[in-house]
Amino acid sequence: MALRRVFIVDTTLRDGEQTAGVVFSRQEKLRIAMLLDEAGVDEIEVGTPAMGSVEVDAIRDIVAARPRARTMAWNRAVIADIQKSIECGVDAVAISIPVSDIHISKKLRSSRERVLEQMAAACTYAKQQGVYVSVNGEDSSRADLDFLAEFVRVARECGADRFRFCDTVGVMEPFGTYRVIEYLIRSSPGLSVEMHMHDDFGMATANAIAGVEAGATHIGVTVNGLGERAGNSALEEVVMALKHMGKGSTSVRTESLRPLAEYVARASSRPIPAGKAIVGDNIFAHESGIHVDGALKDPKTYEAFAPSEVGGKRKIYVGKHSGSAAIRAKMETMGVHLSDAQCDKLLDKVRHVSVDLKRALSDSELMWLYSEMEGTSLPRSGQR
Numbered sequence: 001m002a003l004r005r006v007f008i009v010d011t012t013l014r015d016g017e018q019t020a021g022v023v024f025s026r027q028e029k030l031r032i033a034m035l036l037d038e039a040g041v042d043e044i045e046v047g048t049p050a051m052g053s054v055e056v057d058a059i060r061d062i063v064a065a066r067p068r069a070r071t072m073a074w075n076r077a078v079i080a081d082i083q084k085s086i087e088c089g090v091d092a093v094a095i096s097i098p099v100s101d102i103h104i105s106k107k108l109r110s111s112r113e114r115v116l117e118q119m120a121a122a123c124t125y126a127k128q129q130g131v132y133v134s135v136n137g138e139d140s141s142r143a144d145l146d147f148l149a150e151f152v153r154v155a156r157e158c159g160a161d162r163f164r165f166c167d168t169v170g171v172m173e174p175f176g177t178y179r180v181i182e183y184l185i186r187s188s189p190g191l192s193v194e195m196h197m198h199d200d201f202g203m204a205t206a207n208a209i210a211g212v213e214a215g216a217t218h219i220g221v222t223v224n225g226l227g228e229r230a231g232n233s234a235l236e237e238v239v240m241a242l243k244h245m246g247k248g249s250t251s252v253r254t255e256s257l258r259p260l261a262e263y264v265a266r267a268s269s270r271p272i273p274a275g276k277a278i279v280g281d282n283i284f285a286h287e288s289g290i291h292v293d294g295a296l297k298d299p300k301t302y303e304a305f306a307p308s309e310v311g312g313k314r315k316i317y318v319g320k321h322s323g324s325a326a327i328r329a330k331m332e333t334m335g336v337h338l339s340d341a342q343c344d345k346l347l348d349k350v351r352h353v354s355v356d357l358k359r360a361l362s363d364s365e366l367m368w369l370y371s372e373m374e375g376t377s378l379p380r381s382g383q384r
């Protein structure tokens, strides 16, 4: 059976840039938008026009580049903000308003009734301007569920095309997420729901997938999981989990995931952690003897998917945990064929040196050890 199509909404340029300490230049914003478009995401949340002229200029650049993906600008439920977005020429607007009592009373100093009125007025205005509208329930996860269902019904009556369920403080878990999304869709049949989950307990991707299982149609993501506090569901994790766990299909070209992650890591000055799911350096690195032996015989023994599928490369490390298969294979790549005795001796040296240095060894360090062991001289630098 064909997998259900799940739409990917990337918000690296909006929520991602809201990460404390992260700022993208105008050129970087355009570049990231173009890379996302080439990667095949369905929608790009380009920024918040109400922030002023710097943001507006960057958004206009992106709109002028005419990406294939739908462009969306983020707004409070304020008509003047929405006007600014429409003037930027975007295809869609996100209209956000708090829905939990703590946000409504403490932050907005408002009431549930006034929230419904304000959202309805903003949504009606935006639809009159002919743009696609996503109504965002800020702090949906802590909202009263009956009020949330009412909020969704009113939004749809005003013409909203989609409801964005925001786990603003990242407090959900997959089972509870499934129940809430199923309930909302049951009370508003045919509703398009976007999962916008935060990673405060490390469950943003799992929660987004749980939402899709319950019938959500869209997932909001950021490259490398950038975003407020612990960040959002990561683009690379969501796309690969949907695909490999049989939960849905997307239009994202997975080979672009690692190059995209590298670019955004540089632009955000947030290096990709070595163990980061899908795009981290260590995802395809093998060192322990048993793993390397298996991976060399058939990579599927210790890899969930091939590195090339996400634009990455397999790496074999040699170090304390290495076995002879790794040493032999590494030396072969450098043109040296080892006898069994040489291999054993070199492996012993590698283990000792690796413990002293407290890390794996580079190819050249391995070569030095070999040369030292054989009593041969090393190639001088420049003679390589």
Ligand SMILES: [Zn+2]
Binding pocket: 015, 166, 168, 196, 198, 227, 228, 232
């Ligand atoms: Zn968010």
